[in-house]
Amino acid sequence: MKPLFKATLVRRMSANKFTKKFWGRLILAAAVVLLVVGDLLTTGVGSLFVTLGAMGLGFVGLLLAFAEED
Numbered sequence: 001m002k003p004l005f006k007a008t009l010v011r012r013m014s015a016n017k018f019t020k021k022f023w024g025r026l027i028l029a030a031a032v033v034l035l036v037v038g039d040l041l042t043t044g045v046g047s048l049f050v051t052l053g054a055m056g057l058g059f060v061g062l063l064l065a066f067a068e069e070d
Helices: 003-014 020-041 045-063
Strands: none
Touching: 003 020
């Protein structure tokens, strides 16, 4: 990667208003929606998979929401 391009890319990423905390909260909200809607629409084993998927998504969201900013 060219040094000038790399420096520009880093500058754009640092100026990005969407932080890790924002993405973490968004993913947590998506996990809650997935859990509620998925459990209402599925039964049996499908409900188990939806619940496990929502738990995994929520865990990733929590990691991002409480991550330290660079």
